[in-house]
Amino acid sequence: MVADFYRKLAENYQENQEESEMKVGFIGLGIMGKPMCKNLIKAGYEMVVTTHNKETLKEMEAFGAKTVTCGREVAEEANVIITMLPNSPQVREVALGKDGIIEGAKEGSVLIDMSSIDPTESRAIAAELAKNGIEMLDAPVSGGEPKAIDGTISVMAGGKKEIFDKYYDLMMTMAGSVVYVGPIGSGNVAKLANQIIVAVNIAAVSEALTLAKKAGTDPELVYQAIRGGLAGSTVLDAKAPMMMDRNFKPGFRIELHIKDLNNALNAGHAVNAPLPLTSELMEIMQALKADGHEKEDHSSIVKFYEKISNTTVTRE
Numbered sequence: 001m002v003a004d005f006y007r008k009l010a011e012n013y014q015e016n017q018e019e020s021e022m023k024v025g026f027i028g029l030g031i032m033g034k035p036m037c038k039n040l041i042k043a044g045y046e047m048v049v050t051t052h053n054k055e056t057l058k059e060m061e062a063f064g065a066k067t068v069t070c071g072r073e074v075a076e077e078a079n080v081i082i083t084m085l086p087n088s089p090q091v092r093e094v095a096l097g098k099d100g101i102i103e104g105a106k107e108g109s110v111l112i113d114m115s116s117i118d119p120t121e122s123r124a125i126a127a128e129l130a131k132n133g134i135e136m137l138d139a140p141v142s143g144g145e146p147k148a149i150d151g152t153i154s155v156m157a158g159g160k161k162e163i164f165d166k167y168y169d170l171m172m173t174m175a176g177s178v179v180y181v182g183p184i185g186s187g188n189v190a191k192l193a194n195q196i197i198v199a200v201n202i203a204a205v206s207e208a209l210t211l212a213k214k215a216g217t218d219p220e221l222v223y224q225a226i227r228g229g230l231a232g233s234t235v236l237d238a239k240a241p242m243m244m245d246r247n248f249k250p251g252f253r254i255e256l257h258i259k260d261l262n263n264a265l266n267a268g269h270a271v272n273a274p275l276p277l278t279s280e281l282m283e284i285m286q287a288l289k290a291d292g293h294e295k296e297d298h299s300s301i302v303k304f305y306e307k308i309s310n311t312t313v314t315r316e
Contacts, residue, residue, distance in 0.1 A: 023048065024170070025078030027071050027094055027101075028115070029056045032141065033084035035149040036114070036174045038063060043173040048077045071095070075104030080167060083113045087259055088121040095125050107133030110163060112171070114155070116140040118263040119185035119192070120270055122158070126184045135163050138184055139171060140191035144251045152176035156194075158186030192267060195260040199281045199298070201235035206302035209243060209313045218316035219244055239299040244315050248296040255294040258285050 022045065026037040029051040037060065041047050047065040050073065051057060057067045068074055071094045075081055081101055085091050091113055095101045101111060111129060113122065113136065122138040129136050137159035147153045155171050155178040157164050164180045171178045181190045208231075212222040223240045226232065242248065261282045268275040284304045291307075293300050306312050 022046075022080065022170070023078045025049065025074035025081035026065075026084070027051070027074055027081065028084035028090075029053065029060060030084065030086075031145050032148045032153075033114075034060070035145070036082075036084060036141075036153070037065065039151045039174045040170075041065060045170070045173070048074050050074050070099040071101045072099040072104035075101040075106075075109060078109070080110045080112060080170065081105070083111065083115055085113075085115040085117075086256075087115070088117040088263070091115050091117050092121065092125055096128055102129060102132055102134065105129075105132065105134050109134050110167065111136045112139050112167060113137070114139050114141055116191050116195075116260055116263070117188055119158075119188040119267055122188050123185045126159070135160065136184060137163055137167065138187040139178075140187050141175070142191065142194050143176075146251070147176070148174075155179065156181050156187045156190035158182055158188070158190075159184045188263075189267065192260060192264040195257065196264055196275070196278050196281075198235060199257060199261060199285075199301075200277050201233060202239050202298055202301045203281055203284065205236055205240055206243065206305045206313075209240060209302065210305040210309050210311060213313050214309055214311050219313050220315040242297065242299040243302045243313050246314070248293075248300045250295060250297045252298050253295055254285055254288055254298050254300060257298045258282065258289065258294070261285065 024040055024045045024047050026033065026047060026049045029037060029049060034056060037047060037049060041064045048068060049060050049065045050068050050070060061067045083091055083094055085094060093100065095111060111134060126136040137157050139155050139157035141153040141155050143153040151174055153175045155175045157178060157180055161180060168178055181187060209219040209222065212219045227236055261278055264278050265275055265282065284301060288300060288304055293303060302313055
C-alpha cells in the first residue's frame with residue numbers, strides 16, 4: 001500500500017512537471033485561431049506563434065506570445081503545435097512543406113490540427129509525421145467566433161487515445177466540450193457530419209419560413225409557434241431571427257460551408273456513402289456564390305428560396 005502511494009505520488013509529480021514545462025505552438029491566427037490562442041495565454045501557457053498577418057503577429061506579441069516566421073521555427077521551440085488553418089492544402093503545407101513542422105519538430109512532439117479538413121488528408125499527413133516520430137490528433141471545432149472568444153467551442157478529436165488523454169486539459173482551456181471519437185481522421189468525420197446537419201437544418205428553416213411568408217402568415221409568429229416543439233433547434237433559434245432581421249453578417253461564411261460540404265462529398269465518395277442532401281445543399285450554395293453571397297453568413301441560404309419564390313422573409 002505504501003509503495004503504491006509513493007508510485008502514484010511520483011506519477012502525479014511527473015504529470016505536473018510535464019504540464020508546467022509544456023510550450024505550445026500555434027499556427028493560424030484568423031477569426032477562430034486568434035481568440036483560441038489568447039485563451040491559452042490567459043490560462044498561463046507559454047506560447048510561440050506564427051501567421052502571415054504581420055499586424056496579428058504584433059497584437060499577439062503584445063498579448064504575451066513569442067512570434068516567429070514559420071512553422072519550422074514554431075516546432076523547434078514547442079512540445080505541442082496547434083494548427084487552425086483554412087483547408088487541407090494549407091495544413092499539408094504547414095505540416096510537411098518547406099520550413100514546415102516536420103523540419104523542426106523533435107521526436108515525441110505532437111501536432112493538434114484543429115482545422116476542418118478532409119479526413120483522408122488527416123490520415124495521410126499523420127502517416128508522414130509518424131515516420132519522424134511525431135504524433136497527431138485531428139481535432140476540428142464547432143461554435144464559431146463567439147464561442148472561440150469565450151472559450152466554449154466544441155472539439156471532436158481523433159487519434160491515439162493516450163495522446164488525446166494527455167492533451168485533454170490543454171484543449172479544454174479553449175473549449176466547453178472535448179470529445180474523443182476514434183482513431184485519426186475521426187475528428188474530421190464528426191465535423192463533416194456536423195456541417196451536413198447544420199446546412200440541411202438551415203435550408204429547412206429557409207424553406208419553411210419562405211412558405212409561411214408566401215402563404216400570407218407572419219414568419220415571426222410561425223417561428224414562435226414551432227420553436228418549443230419537435231422542430232425547435234439551436235439552428236432555428238440562431239438563424240431564423242437573422243433571416244427575418246436581414247442580418248447576414250458572417251458568423252460562418254457560405255464559402256467556408258462550401259469547403260466543408262466539398263470535403264464531406266469527397267469523404268463520402270471515398271467510402272461509397274451517397275450524400276444526396278449534401279449534394280443538393282452544395283448546389284444551393286454554389287448558386288448563392290454565383291449571385292455574390294459567398295462572404296455572407298450561411299443563413300443567407302434563405303436568399304435562394306426567396307429568389308425562386310419571388311418573396312422576402314421578413315416580419316409582418
